[in-house]
Amino acid sequence: MRFPLFVDAVSRRAGLPTAQAATIARAVLQTMVERMSGGAAGRLPDELDGYLAEAGSGDGPPGAPGPADFVRRVGERAGTDEATARAGTGAVFATLREAVTVDEFRDMVARLPRDFDGMTEPIPRPDDA
Numbered sequence: 001m002r003f004p005l006f007v008d009a010v011s012r013r014a015g016l017p018t019a020q021a022a023t024i025a026r027a028v029l030q031t032m033v034e035r036m037s038g039g040a041a042g043r044l045p046d047e048l049d050g051y052l053a054e055a056g057s058g059d060g061p062p063g064a065p066g067p068a069d070f071v072r073r074v075g076e077r078a079g080t081d082e083a084t085a086r087a088g089t090g091a092v093f094a095t096l097r098e099a100v101t102v103d104e105f106r107d108m109v110a111r112l113p114r115d116f117d118g119m120t121e122p123i124p125r126p127d128d129a
Helices: 003-014 018-033 046-055 067-078 082-097 102-110 114-119
Strands: none
Touching: 003 018, 003 082, 018 067, 018 082, 067 082, 082 102
């Protein structure tokens, strides 16, 4: 999924203008990469990973690893309030879930600290049949 389509989906989900959705999407992805254990290279779809490379690797220390700090960090990076950062973060995770395979999404979530489970929708299990 190309970044403009990703941003459009985030915009629709979060009810945000496209420019603000792009800023929040970049902030969420940058913060997510900071929080992933073992690095994130090759873990995001190529178009999104390339956008992060253009945007830089972050602008400060990661801080506390919990979900509340994650949303606070997204809000700081995006220059927005906590409610908007929270809605945008949820929209980015939901859109990411659609942009990658179930296995890729599981791998991304598994690389985040354990207490991030509540920030992502439940991951469907493959059919055992």
